Amino acid sequence: MNCSRRWSWSAGVILLGLATSLAAQDSPAPSAKRDSAPRIEYAIAIHGGAGWEPEKLSKEDRQRHREALTRAIHVGRDILDKGGSALDAVEQTIRVLEDEPLYNAGRGAVFNNVGQHELDAAIMNGRSRQAGGVAGLTTVKNPISLARLVMTETRHVLLIGAGAEKFADEMVKRPQIERVPNEYFSTEVRRREWQDAVAREKLRPAQATPGKGTVGCVARDKQGDLAAGTSTGGLTNKKWGRVGAVPVVGSGTYADNRTCAVSGTGTGEIFLLHCAAFQLHSLMLLRDQSLDQATRQIIDETLPEDSGGVIAVDARGRISMRCNTPGMARAALDSRGQLEIHFER
Amino acid sequence: MNCSRRWSWSAGVILLGLATSLAAQDSPAPSAKRDSAPRIEYAIAIHGGAGWEPEKLSKEDRQRHREALTRAIHVGRDILDKGGSALDAVEQTIRVLEDEPLYNAGRGAVFNNVGQHELDAAIMNGRSRQAGGVAGLTTVKNPISLARLVMTETRHVLLIGAGAEKFADEMVKRPQIERVPNEYFSTEVRRREWQDAVAREKLRPAQATPGKGTVGCVARDKQGDLAAGTSTGGLTNKKWGRVGAVPVVGSGTYADNRTCAVSGTGTGEIFLLHCAAFQLHSLMLLRDQSLDQATRQIIDETLPEDSGGVIAVDARGRISMRCNTPGMARAALDSRGQLEIHFER
Numbered sequence: 001m002n003c004s005r006r007w008s009w010s011a012g013v014i015l016l017g018l019a020t021s022l023a024a025q026d027s028p029a030p031s032a033k034r035d036s037a038p039r040i041e042y043a044i045a046i047h048g049g050a051g052w053e054p055e056k057l058s059k060e061d062r063q064r065h066r067e068a069l070t071r072a073i074h075v076g077r078d079i080l081d082k083g084g085s086a087l088d089a090v091e092q093t094i095r096v097l098e099d100e101p102l103y104n105a106g107r108g109a110v111f112n113n114v115g116q117h118e119l120d121a122a123i124m125n126g127r128s129r130q131a132g133g134v135a136g137l138t139t140v141k142n143p144i145s146l147a148r149l150v151m152t153e154t155r156h157v158l159l160i161g162a163g164a165e166k167f168a169d170e171m172v173k174r175p176q177i178e179r180v181p182n183e184y185f186s187t188e189v190r191r192r193e194w195q196d197a198v199a200r201e202k203l204r205p206a207q208a209t210p211g212k213g214t215v216g217c218v219a220r221d222k223q224g225d226l227a228a229g230t231s232t233g234g235l236t237n238k239k240w241g242r243v244g245a246v247p248v249v250g251s252g253t254y255a256d257n258r259t260c261a262v263s264g265t266g267t268g269e270i271f272l273l274h275c276a277a278f279q280l281h282s283l284m285l286l287r288d289q290s291l292d293q294a295t296r297q298i299i300d301e302t303l304p305e306d307s308g309g310v311i312a313v314d315a316r317g318r319i320s321m322r323c324n325t326p327g328m329a330r331a332a333l334d335s336r337g338q339l340e341i342h343f344e345r
Numbered sequence: 346m347n348c349s350r351r352w353s354w355s356a357g358v359i360l361l362g363l364a365t366s367l368a369a370q371d372s373p374a375p376s377a378k379r380d381s382a383p384r385i386e387y388a389i390a391i392h393g394g395a396g397w398e399p400e401k402l403s404k405e406d407r408q409r410h411r412e413a414l415t416r417a418i419h420v421g422r423d424i425l426d427k428g429g430s431a432l433d434a435v436e437q438t439i440r441v442l443e444d445e446p447l448y449n450a451g452r453g454a455v456f457n458n459v460g461q462h463e464l465d466a467a468i469m470n471g472r473s474r475q476a477g478g479v480a481g482l483t484t485v486k487n488p489i490s491l492a493r494l495v496m497t498e499t500r501h502v503l504l505i506g507a508g509a510e511k512f513a514d515e516m517v518k519r520p521q522i523e524r525v526p527n528e529y530f531s532t533e534v535r536r537r538e539w540q541d542a543v544a545r546e547k548l549r550p551a552q553a554t555p556g557k558g559t560v561g562c563v564a565r566d567k568q569g570d571l572a573a574g575t576s577t578g579g580l581t582n583k584k585w586g587r588v589g590a591v592p593v594v595g596s597g598t599y600a601d602n603r604t605c606a607v608s609g610t611g612t613g614e615i616f617l618l619h620c621a622a623f624q625l626h627s628l629m630l631l632r633d634q635s636l637d638q639a640t641r642q643i644i645d646e647t648l649p650e651d652s653g654g655v656i657a658v659d660a661r662g663r664i665s666m667r668c669n670t671p672g673m674a675r676a677a678l679d680s681r682g683q684l685e686i687h688f689e690r
Contacts, residue, residue, distance in 0.1 A: 131618055136505055136586075156587045157617045160481055161506035163586020241481075241508020242501045248593055250620035272502045273476055275595035278620040279627070286631040 040317030041335035042080035043220045044089055046073050047321070048103050048329035049213040050265045050309040054343040055326075064102060066341050069331040072096040076219060077333050086219040086227035086261070087125050087148070094121075094144040094229050095176075097215035101187045104213035106142060109185045109233025111194035117185040119233055120247040121147045126226030126255035133247035136161040138182050140168050144231045145176040147247070157249060161241070185233070197237040213329075214246060216253070216263025218313045226313060228253050228261035228277075234268070244268020250278035257315060259284040260291050266308010266325060274303060280312060295320040385662030386680035387425035388565045391418050391438055392666070393448050393674035394558040395610045395654040399688040400671075409447060411686050414676040417441040421564060422678050431564040431572035431606070432470050432493070439466075439489040439574050440521075442560035446532045449558035451487060454530045454578025456539035462530040464578055465592040466492045471571030471600035478592035481506040483527050485513050489576045490521040492592070502594060506586070530578070542582040558674075559591060561598070561608025563658045571658065573598050573606035573622075579613070589613020595623035602660060604629040605636050611653010611670060619648060625657060640665040 048069060057065070076093035080086070098106025109117040121143035122133035132151030135158065140146050149171050150159055159167050171177045214232035221227075230253045232246040245251035245268040252268070254277035255261035262277045271277070276298060283294035291314040299309060299322040309323025311330055319332045323345055331341045393414060402410070421438035425431070443451025454462040466488035467478035477496030480503065485491050494516050495504055504512050516522045559577035566572075575598045577591040590596035590613040597613070599622035600606035607622045616622070621643060628639035636659040644654060644667040654668025656675055664677045668690055676686045 129618060136508075154585070154587075155614065156585070157614045158588045158593070160586040160588050163481075163584065167585035239508065240499070240501070240512040241505040242499075243503045243505050248503070249617050250595055250623065269500065269502045272594050273474060275620050275623040278595065278623060282624070282627045282631060286627060 038336070040220070041222050042077075043313050043317035043319055043332070043334035044073055044076045044080060044093070044217065045219075045311040045313055045319045045321055045332040046076070046093055046097065046215070046217045046330065047263065047265055047309070047311045048097065048215055050323045050325040050328040051212040052327040052329050052343060057343060062343065065329050065343070068097070068100045068102050069329065069341055070339065072100070073331045073333050073339065076217060080219060080221050081335070083222050085223070086221040086225050087123070089219040089221065090123060090217045090227040090229040091144055091148055093217040093219075094215055094231050095142045097217075098142050098144060098231055101189075102213065103215045104190075104233045105215045105231035107185050108187050108190060108213065110190050110236040110238075111186070112234075113237050113239040115194065116182050117233055118238070118241075119143045119185070119231070120243060121229070121231035122247045122249060122253040123147045123151060123229035124227065124249060124253050124255040124261070125151065126228070126257040126261050129256055131157055131249040131253070131255075133158045133249060133253075134160070134164045135243045135247040136241060137164055137168070139165060139179045141178040141180045141184065142176065144229050145174075146171065147229070149174065149177070158247060160243075190236070193236050201237060214265040216265060216311060218255070218261040218263050218311055218319075220261070220313045220315070220317045224257065224315065226255045226257050226261035226315065228255040228263050230263045230265070245271035245276065248272060250275045252277060254278050254281050256281050256285075260294075260312045260314045262310050262312040264308060264310045265328065266303075266323075270303055270307045274298075276303065276310070280310065284314070290314075291318055291320045295322045299324050383681070385565075386567050388658050388662035388664055388677070388679035389418060389421045389425060389434055389438065389562065390564075390656040390658055390664045390666055390677040391421070391442065391560070391562045391675065392608065392610055392654070392656045393442065393560055395668045395670040395673040396557040397672040397674050397688060402688060407688065410674050410688070413442070413445045413447050414674065414686055415684065417445070418676045418678050418684065421562060425564060425566050426680070428567050430568070431566040431570045432468070434564040434566065435468060435562045435572040435574040436489055436493055438562040438564075439560060439576050440487045442562075443487050443489060443576055446534075447558065448560045449535075449578045450560040450576040452530050453532050453535060453558065455535050455581040455583075456531070457579075458582050458584040460539065461527050462578055463583070463586075464488045464530070464576070465588060466574070466576035467592045467594060467598040468492045468496060468574035469572065469594060469598050469600040469606070470496065471573070471602040471606050474601055476502055476594040476598070476600075478503045478594060478598075479505070479509045480588045480592040481586060482509055482513070484510060484524045486523040486525045486529065487521065489574050490519075491516065492574070494519065494522070503592060505588075535581070538581050546582060559610040561610060561656060563600070563606040563608050563656055563664075565606070565658045565660070565662045569602065569660065571600045571602050571606035571660065573600040573608045575608045575610070590616035590621065593617060595620045597622060599623050599626050601626055601630075605639075605657045605659045607655050607657040609653060609655045610673065611648075611668075615648055615652045619643075621648065621655070625655065629659075635659075636663055636665045640667045644669050
């Protein structure tokens with residue numbers, strides 16, 4: 001039923017011992033071990049989207065996800081371990097996931113209804129409570145980095161479409177803003193998904209399909225600062241400039257040092273209407289709920305069944321990952337050194 | 346200090362006796378009168394934007410605003426009085442304000458940095474908690490009506506830019522979707538404001554200026570349903586496809602029959618980062634605050650000074666209108682029949 005981290009030491013759990021100082025060298029009951037563990041210095045969690053159906057993942061599929069998620073989360077972990085900021089960890093981790101064709105963000109993004117790619121991303125700094133979002137990008141290799149520049153280099157929070165591309169033109173000297181032709185984002189898997197969606201639409205019009213594999217990252221650094229980010233290609237066969245929750249602060253992404261950093265994935269429209277990420281923050285701030293309580297309330301009670309999931313980290317470095325879809329690809333790691341990767345709900 | 350309706354029976358207040366059944370025929374202390382008044386059958390409030398400086402408004406300016414606000418609110422009032430829906434009242438009232446060149450929405454929208462107009466709007470139904478938003482429109486005469494069609498005719502919540510224009514193409518048979526050349530939105534006043542902004546930018550780069558006159562409407566109908574809508578041209582001299590809070594559900598606009606309907610105006614980025622409209626709703630839902638308490642907390646305590654204002658109506662038809670800017674053009678009217686128009690804080 002639940003995919004909260006605390007209760008997830010069950011069948012689907014993978015433990016990889018890591019060569020960090022605090023790695024468990026024996027194998028006690030993990031939750032007991034954790035409860036008596038020292039203060040969490042830093043923590044990071046990532047997702048590769050809700051909507052994956054674990055029973056349809058082959059052993060090879062799972063292995064590819066495991067490798068991709070492990071590679072990405074270690075990039076962020078290394079930044080945090082060296083005392084880097086949560087914001088840097090989130091940006092760099094998401095860049096790895098954007099470059100990974102397995103996920104619907106950056107390369108591997110889904111096709112829209114004219115066979116192209118339109119990308120959305122947002123990032124938020126929990127210390128300053130500043131944020132940046134971009135929607136409808138077509139030539140920016142790593143949308144998450146442009147979102148960060150919206151936050152730091154403009155007085156704005158959300159830039160869209162051709163205008164956002166013009167902003168990227170002005171950021172040309174920043175090495176993190178690499179431009180690519182729109183075809184760069186194409187993969188054969190996504191092309192087939194699109195062709196299938198087009199065929200289905202002929203039978204039943206106006207069916208844009210959730211693209212499995214939105215990516216997100218939340219982190220808490222050694223300074224106690226939180227950050228969150230999310231990046232996506234949106235819906236397969238989408239049209240009309242449809243934008244979901246990802247680029248919208250408060251819907252797909254939110255971070256506030258007082259409460260938590262959160263990244264969501266699922267049916268964007270539902271996250272938008274519920275201001276899902278901000279609502280999770282609000283339950284902690286206004287109702288004094290714990291991260292776990294707030295995550296349960298949002299995912300189990302507030303959002304409709306099969307609408308998505310969230311990953312979140314609170315000010316003390318506790319992580320919660322929860323979904324109401326059949327699965328959500330996700331991983332978590334903290335300064336105590338154990339990596340968890342899950343797919344099942 | 347405050348511009349709450351309840352305390353606003355002071356210098357700036359205008360009372361117009363209306364020929365409705367419940368209109369006050371004598372002049373008692375209004376708050377006493379109100380407290381003993383019968384149940385409010387319906388209520389409506391509108392704004393024509395924060396950022397107006399009342400001391401700079403000439404007598405003629407004020408008269409133009411009074412006439413425009415009165416004309417608009419009566420359109421919504423008539424719909425509500427006949428038993429029409431809050432949603433219809435909000436859409437039709439905002440159409441009047443969009444057509445009125447005085448306001449920064451529809452005709453009279455501000456110029457962007459290339460001398461054109463990009464329009465944003467959103468509408469939300471408090472009964473269904475469905476919503477629609479559009480950003481970056483260039484040829485749709487009444488953006489609020491396209492936002493409503495996003496809500497009712499698509500499975501989406503937010504459409505942007507060229508894609509949103511394509512959606513408008515498909516809605517061509519709807520009489521409420523009239524198309525106009527982009528120059529239709531231009532007025533000489535806004536052109537001069539833009540030229541002034543361009544001249545200022547040469548002295549001090551990257552200065553987009555808040556455009557006075559975003560419009561919004563909130564209503565409660567005889568059935569007890571709530572609705573809210575907002576429409577704007579955004580910032581004078583804006584660039585990069587900048588989008589503020591207006592088209593984003595939860596930031597500039599929110600409606601939920603359990604709590605309130607709210608429309609905001611001010612610095613869009615601040616409303617976005619605070620999910621201001623949703624936050625007001627959350628204070629009522631999670632903290633059991635009254636509409637007036639929640640509005641005060643948002644405007645007086647949460648949002649930075651001089652960032653904007655909100656109008657809101659609760660499930661019982663009580664109205665709150667409050668800003669932390671020097672002024673906000675606004676009007677309110679309910680089934681008891683007295684019209685209030687205010688400019689001062």
